[in-house]
Amino acid sequence: MTTVVDLPLLPLGRGVDLGSERGVECPGDLPSPSDPSLVARALAAKEALGSRVFVLGHHYQRDEVIQFADVTGDSFKLAREAAARPDAEYIVFCGVHFMAESADILTADSQKVVLPDLAAGCSMADMARLRQVEDTWAALEAAGLADEVVPVTYMNSSADIKAFCGKHGGAVCTSSNAETALEWAFAQGSKVLFLPDQHLGRNTAVLKMGMSLEDCVVWDPHRPGGGLTPEELAGARMILWKGHCSVHGRFSAETIPQLRADVPGVQVIVHPECTHEVVLAADLVGSTEFIIQTIEAAPAGSAWAVGTELNLVKRLASEHPDKRIVFLDKTVCYCSTMNRIDLPHFVWAMESLVDGVVVNQIEVDAETEKWAKVALDRMLALPGKTHKD
Numbered sequence: 001m002t003t004v005v006d007l008p009l010l011p012l013g014r015g016v017d018l019g020s021e022r023g024v025e026c027p028g029d030l031p032s033p034s035d036p037s038l039v040a041r042a043l044a045a046k047e048a049l050g051s052r053v054f055v056l057g058h059h060y061q062r063d064e065v066i067q068f069a070d071v072t073g074d075s076f077k078l079a080r081e082a083a084a085r086p087d088a089e090y091i092v093f094c095g096v097h098f099m100a101e102s103a104d105i106l107t108a109d110s111q112k113v114v115l116p117d118l119a120a121g122c123s124m125a126d127m128a129r130l131r132q133v134e135d136t137w138a139a140l141e142a143a144g145l146a147d148e149v150v151p152v153t154y155m156n157s158s159a160d161i162k163a164f165c166g167k168h169g170g171a172v173c174t175s176s177n178a179e180t181a182l183e184w185a186f187a188q189g190s191k192v193l194f195l196p197d198q199h200l201g202r203n204t205a206v207l208k209m210g211m212s213l214e215d216c217v218v219w220d221p222h223r224p225g226g227g228l229t230p231e232e233l234a235g236a237r238m239i240l241w242k243g244h245c246s247v248h249g250r251f252s253a254e255t256i257p258q259l260r261a262d263v264p265g266v267q268v269i270v271h272p273e274c275t276h277e278v279v280l281a282a283d284l285v286g287s288t289e290f291i292i293q294t295i296e297a298a299p300a301g302s303a304w305a306v307g308t309e310l311n312l313v314k315r316l317a318s319e320h321p322d323k324r325i326v327f328l329d330k331t332v333c334y335c336s337t338m339n340r341i342d343l344p345h346f347v348w349a350m351e352s353l354v355d356g357v358v359v360n361q362i363e364v365d366a367e368t369e370k371w372a373k374v375a376l377d378r379m380l381a382l383p384g385k386t387h388k389d
């Protein structure tokens with residue numbers, strides 16, 4: 001097998017690469033970030049567009065932007081909300097690229113999905129490129145294993161990876177239904193190729209499905225044969241793609257004992273994109289929606305250390321002044337790509353729509369959309385659990 005190098009450098013601000021999750025320039029004249037009239041301009045544009053526009057805001061967005069969202073949520077909830085608004089001509093997605101792609105897949109062809117800044121990609125989604133995954137599949141075929149492998153991709157992946165899974169008998173999952181999705185996958189085959197987040201895959205396999213760490217191997221797309229021996233590959237049940245979230249992957253289990261000493265009675269709640277060590281050291285683990293609901297339902301006076309994106313943790317702290325809510329790790333910062341969506345980009349996108357110009361439209365091609373929808377529909381058909389990311 002040859003190792004495919006499919007990551008040509010594309011410095012920010014130079015060139016446009018809509019086929020990838022990487023940052024690209026945002027053309028057009030942006031309002032100055034210091035312009036004091038931005039809030040009024042955003043309100044005026046929203047009013048002028050009325051029901052023609054529906055604004056979606058991911059929980060990790062800045063306050064300055066999320067105040068204009070018609071609905072807030074995780075990536076899957078937002079995609080479903082977009083699909084439930086067939087009358088909206090424009091869907092303005094304040095989130096990242098793969099989320100806008102999912103919204104485009106799940107909405108009518110006539111609806112236009114706009115991402116205010118095309119540089120709002122996702123480093124995790126970027127870690128699994130289609131050519132790399134195809135190369136991996138070829139290696140699994142050469143090893144005589146592909147027939148027993150079911151590919152499952154996390155919602156946080158590009159549309160072409162979702163389509164790959166659809167084409168090869170696999171499905172999409174979210175952080176809420178990963179266990180159900182894996183149960184389904186292991187009913188189809190004896191091994192799972194889990195993309196692109198190794199931590200969600202490992203945490204679900206070991207903590208929810210009773211597998212051992214030895215059942216899991218990590219496939220490194222930058223090394224021949226994934227960096228695995230034929231025996232390791234043949235013996236594995238979970239083949240985890242070597243990808244991670246550059247925000248959640250930075251939390252460290254080492255901070256937790258000191259935190260418990262400093263904040264008596266604190267409960268540590270983290271997202272399953274955190275490393276296995278962090279999840280083991282935490283009290284509770286769950287999706288973004290799970291974290292929000294748990295803290296909302298907690299009694300006044302309770303104390304929480306939260307391991308997820310900082311914008312959300314700060315918002316939770318300000319919305320629940322009766323509870324003590326702290327960020328799990330001072331060395332972790334905002335999701336830089338989520339933060340690309342700021343008020344100047346939002347105002348520019350909205351005012352352009354008022355002028356009849358659709359900027360930064362996210363369009364998934366018909367063939368990719370068809371197969372990605374197959375994988376998404378398999379997830380939607382899963383029994384029981386809610387589908388939250």
Ligand code: SF4
Pocket residue numbers: 060096121122123124125156245246247248309335336337338
């Ligand atoms: S928080 Fe992590 S997974 Fe979510 S958009 Fe940012 S880099 Fe991607």
